[in-house]
Amino acid sequence: xxxxxxxxxxxxxxxxxxxxxxxxxxxxxxxxxxxxxxxxxxxxxxxxxxxxxxxxxxxxxxxxxxxxxxxxxxxxxxxxxxxxxxxxxxxxxxxxxxxxxxxxxxxxxxxxxxxxxxxxxxxxxxxxxxxxxxxxxxxxxxxxxxxxxx
Amino acid sequence: xxxxxxxxxxxxxxxxxxxxxxxxxxxxxxxxxxxxxxxxxxxxxxxxxxxxxxxxxxxxxxxxxxxxxxxxxxxxxxxxxxxxxxxxxxxxxxxxxxxxxxxxxxxxxxxxxxxxxxxxxxxxxxxxxxxxxxxxxxxxxxxxxxxxxxxxxxxxxxxxxxxxxxxxxxxxxxx
Numbered sequence: 001x002x003x004x005x006x007x008x009x010x011x012x013x014x015x016x017x018x019x020x021x022x023x024x025x026x027x028x029x030x031x032x033x034x035x036x037x038x039x040x041x042x043x044x045x046x047x048x049x050x051x052x053x054x055x056x057x058x059x060x061x062x063x064x065x066x067x068x069x070x071x072x073x074x075x076x077x078x079x080x081x082x083x084x085x086x087x088x089x090x091x092x093x094x095x096x097x098x099x100x101x102x103x104x105x106x107x108x109x110x111x112x113x114x115x116x117x118x119x120x121x122x123x124x125x126x127x128x129x130x131x132x133x134x135x136x137x138x139x140x141x142x143x144x145x146x147x148x149x150x
Numbered sequence: 151x152x153x154x155x156x157x158x159x160x161x162x163x164x165x166x167x168x169x170x171x172x173x174x175x176x177x178x179x180x181x182x183x184x185x186x187x188x189x190x191x192x193x194x195x196x197x198x199x200x201x202x203x204x205x206x207x208x209x210x211x212x213x214x215x216x217x218x219x220x221x222x223x224x225x226x227x228x229x230x231x232x233x234x235x236x237x238x239x240x241x242x243x244x245x246x247x248x249x250x251x252x253x254x255x256x257x258x259x260x261x262x263x264x265x266x267x268x269x270x271x272x273x274x275x276x277x278x279x280x281x282x283x284x285x286x287x288x289x290x291x292x293x294x295x296x297x298x299x300x301x302x303x304x305x306x307x308x309x310x311x312x313x314x315x316x317x318x319x320x321x322x323x324x325x
Binding site: 017021024025028029031032033035036037038039040043048049050052053057058061062065134137138141142145146148149 | 175176179180183184186187188189190191192194195198204205206207208212213216217220299302303306307310
């Protein structure tokens with residue numbers, strides 16, 4: 001643990017007062033971007049949003065952008081984490097957030113993807129999947145913000 | 151004048167309640183952040199469509215018209231949450247340069263809307279009729295992405311501002 005705490009990234013992060021805020025801006029912009037893309041698919045499955053397009057069209061159009069956003073999120077997140085490993089590991093909001101994130105990621109690339117890409121999915125299934133998806137991602141955002149308040 | 155208004159708004163019962171109740175403030179902030187994600191995505195996909203980078207198989211009109219009212223709804227919720235966040239700590243926000251930079255970016259978002267609504271957002275079918283996406287639409291998309299990024303980053307940086315220690319303040323007390 002001490003080894004992780006005193007790593008080169010932590011040193012860089014803690015040596016300049018600007019590195020952490022900038023990494024955080026990337027993290028927030030990228031999660032807003034990727035969750036926003038996923039939410040577009042969810043809204044379409046709920047029957048609102050980009051008119052006259054099917055959920056699969058929205059899902060296909062947003063997929064590469066979602067992946068790009070998630071890549072930046074998953075690169076900037078560990079940078080923030082490594083700045084103070086011990087604090088994060090003991091933070092209940094952080095643990096909740098990481099749990100919700102793992103479930104959300106797995107859900108997104110399995111059930112969510114399958115239902116969104118299949119134009120034969122029933123309306124009820126779509127609604128349930130969209131609501132679960134939105135609830136998971138909102139949980140991740142809330143958990144992330146509450147790290148600072150835990 | 152502005153400072154007096156900020157002092158007054160912070161002292162109202164409603165804003166005092168938000169400031170003093172432990173969970174309300176972070177819950178409002180989380181909702182603000184969730185709106186940024188959900189409705190920010192709608193802004194980004196609109197801009198990417200204007201640039202010809204996403205949803206190319208859908209007419210620009212479908213993207214803009216389909217999302218217009220959802221973006222407006224999201225904007226209203228986001229601003230309402232933002233007013234509560236800033237209003238409940240208005241006196242702290244007053245000297246914060248990032249807060250004013252963020253407000254300036256928001257004002258520029260308003261100017262952007264005044265400039266580009268007539269020629270881009272209110273008549274997307276004209277853009278679809280053009281063989282290539284007109285330059286004005288691409289300029290609108292790029293500027294929108296830049297301005298909203300400015301709003302977002304400066305919004306986050308508000309939390310990092312520390313007011314300068316009053317010169318001699320501690321020493322004066324010690325004397």
